[in-house]
Amino acid sequence: MRRRLIGLASAIVLALFGGRTGAQSQTASGHPDLSGYWELRFDSFNLPRAVLTTAAQAATATRLKRDLDAIRGCVNVGLPALMNDRATLDIRQSASVIGMVAKAPSSTRYIYTDGRKHPDAEELEGTTNGHSIGRWNGDALLVDTVGFNDRGITAIPGGGYRTSRSHLVEGYRLSGDGQQLVVTFTWTDPVVFRRAHTYAFRYYKASSISEPRVVNCIANDAERARFLSEVPMPLRF
Amino acid sequence: MTIRAIPACMAATLLLAMPIAYAQEKPGSAPDMSGMWIVQDPGSGNWAEWFDNVPKPQLKPEIVADNQRIVESERAGNVVNRMPRTAACPVGNLPMMMASSPPLNIVVSRDEVLIGAESNRGRFIYTDGRSHPDVTAPSYVPSGFGHSIGHWEGDTLVVDTIGFAPRVCDSRRPVMLVPGGGRAKDTTHLVERYRLTGSDELSVTFTWEDPTVFLAPHTYSYTYKRLSEAVPIENNEEPSTAQPDRQYTTTKAEK
Numbered sequence: 001m002r003r004r005l006i007g008l009a010s011a012i013v014l015a016l017f018g019g020r021t022g023a024q025s026q027t028a029s030g031h032p033d034l035s036g037y038w039e040l041r042f043d044s045f046n047l048p049r050a051v052l053t054t055a056a057q058a059a060t061a062t063r064l065k066r067d068l069d070a071i072r073g074c075v076n077v078g079l080p081a082l083m084n085d086r087a088t089l090d091i092r093q094s095a096s097v098i099g100m101v102a103k104a105p106s107s108t109r110y111i112y113t114d115g116r117k118h119p120d121a122e123e124l125e126g127t128t129n130g131h132s133i134g135r136w137n138g139d140a141l142l143v144d145t146v147g148f149n150d151r152g153i154t155a156i157p158g159g160g161y162r163t164s165r166s167h168l169v170e171g172y173r174l175s176g177d178g179q180q181l182v183v184t185f186t187w188t189d190p191v192v193f194r195r196a197h198t199y200a201f202r203y204y205k206a207s208s209i210s211e212p213r214v215v216n217c218i219a220n221d222a223e224r225a226r227f228l229s230e231v232p233m234p235l236r237f
Numbered sequence: 238m239t240i241r242a243i244p245a246c247m248a249a250t251l252l253l254a255m256p257i258a259y260a261q262e263k264p265g266s267a268p269d270m271s272g273m274w275i276v277q278d279p280g281s282g283n284w285a286e287w288f289d290n291v292p293k294p295q296l297k298p299e300i301v302a303d304n305q306r307i308v309e310s311e312r313a314g315n316v317v318n319r320m321p322r323t324a325a326c327p328v329g330n331l332p333m334m335m336a337s338s339p340p341l342n343i344v345v346s347r348d349e350v351l352i353g354a355e356s357n358r359g360r361f362i363y364t365d366g367r368s369h370p371d372v373t374a375p376s377y378v379p380s381g382f383g384h385s386i387g388h389w390e391g392d393t394l395v396v397d398t399i400g401f402a403p404r405v406c407d408s409r410r411p412v413m414l415v416p417g418g419g420r421a422k423d424t425t426h427l428v429e430r431y432r433l434t435g436s437d438e439l440s441v442t443f444t445w446e447d448p449t450v451f452l453a454p455h456t457y458s459y460t461y462k463r464l465s466e467a468v469p470i471e472n473n474e475e476p477s478t479a480q481p482d483r484q485y486t487t488t489k490a491e492k
Contacts, residue, residue: 025347027347033347035346035349076471090349090351090361092344092345092346092349092350092351093346093347094269094271094344094345094346095269095271096269096271097271097272097344098344099342099344099346099351099353101351101361106358107357107358107469107471108342108351108356108358108359110342110344110356110469116466119468124468125468125470125471127356127470127471128471129471131468214328214329214358214380216324216326216327216328218322218323218324220321220322221323221324
């Protein structure tokens with residue numbers, strides 16, 4: 001069942017993104033060059049609600065609390081929060097690997113495009129970003145990610161959360177003469193989703209990054225911790 | 238970040254550094270240095286000796302005296318950093334990152350080079366032709382990585398860095414140390430030259446200049462070996478067990 005869902009998700013990604021061309025910058029090998037600064041705007045989100053398992057519905061509140069603890073503790077946020085960052089996302093593409101850096105405290109995400117496979121499961125230590133491999137299909141980059149852990153911000157847009165059993169398939173395609181980047185995300189996880197959960201973001205190209213590139217996250221900032229943990233109260237006049 | 242033992246990493250290098258194909262795709266005509274690279278320690282045995290295992294810099298007398306003061310302070314037992322971590326503390330430490338055993342994770346794109354340590358974020362080297370900003374302007378936020386711009390001279394990536402933070406949050410030595418005993422701070426200028434000396438070998442030559450620290454430019458080189466298909470580890474503790482300010486505070490037992 002899970003394999004069929006993953007196959008279906010990949011087919012949807014291919015149908016949406018396969019074989020299109022546009023006036024876009026390319027690398028020496030002819031692939032579109034996704035490198036650049038990318039930002040999300042108010043109209044960037046096509047976000048259906050996820051259909052959760054009963055267990056996931058019951059666990060959601062606990063998971064949200066853990067996510068908040070991770071924010072307070074300045075733990076690397078990981079996927080998918082790295083891709084949701086409203087500050088500019090820096091994507092850098094070489095022939096063999098793509099690096100992604102968000103402003104939020106997070107590990108750098110690496111997508112290997114050199115033809116390697118995922119490591120064997122027993123050799124793969126879970127991380128917040130997982131292990132990502134990508135391959136080109138026409139002008140679309142298809143990315144497969146496994147090897148997650150359940151640390152950092154685990155909440156998935158539309159509902160659900162990342163676990164060690166999560167599997168993410170993404171499709172990346174430039175549009176709008178290379179000024180936009182459309183990414184579809186399809187999550188499967190037998191613990192969390194009753195069926196594959198797919199949503200899409202459209203990023204807009206930014207000319208540059210002017211603000212500091214790193215958030216100096218201070219876990220022992222008492223005022224910050226209070227703000228994150230206390231129940232907000234209305235101001236009294 | 239945990240600094241793991243250099244010798245252990247040398248062993249890992251031998252195990253992991255399998256030959257891989259020279260990158261076929263290049264940004265322009267430049268070689269592709271993308272990949273994971275681990276610094277090669279010629280056999281010093283410990284971090285302090287490794288960090289000093291470079292040609293001796295010609296230091297100003299006041300820096301020599303300050304180095305002696307640091308040594309004496311550490312001999313007296315001041316080995317725990319007791320300075321609180323605040324939002325004003327600068328991020329990063331370029332000379333330590335480039336010398337440390339967590340492998341460098343390099344991504345060379347058309348107009349920017351990323352260099353991280355393992356999966357950690359790190360340096361951004363702009364190769365799009367931009368200039369340095371005014372690092373003395375109030376809007377500039379200095380860091381331990383400074384501001385780096387690069388250009389290609391044939392097969393060599395030449396990186397120019399200024400804008401380091403004047404001080405760091407460390408009660409033991411509130412300055413960034415440069416291998417051999419120098420300093421990196423707001424008046425410091427670094428030039429690095431990156432060149433592939435083989436499909437699996439990267440040479441980086443560092444030249445530090447600072448009229449307040451060095452009497453002459455301080456130059457040394459490191460060799461890095463490629464780690465083929467290695468997976469970067471992530472130093473990411475559970476919030477419930479993490480002690481993010483552990484190294485900046487004292488416990489009751491230490492008081």
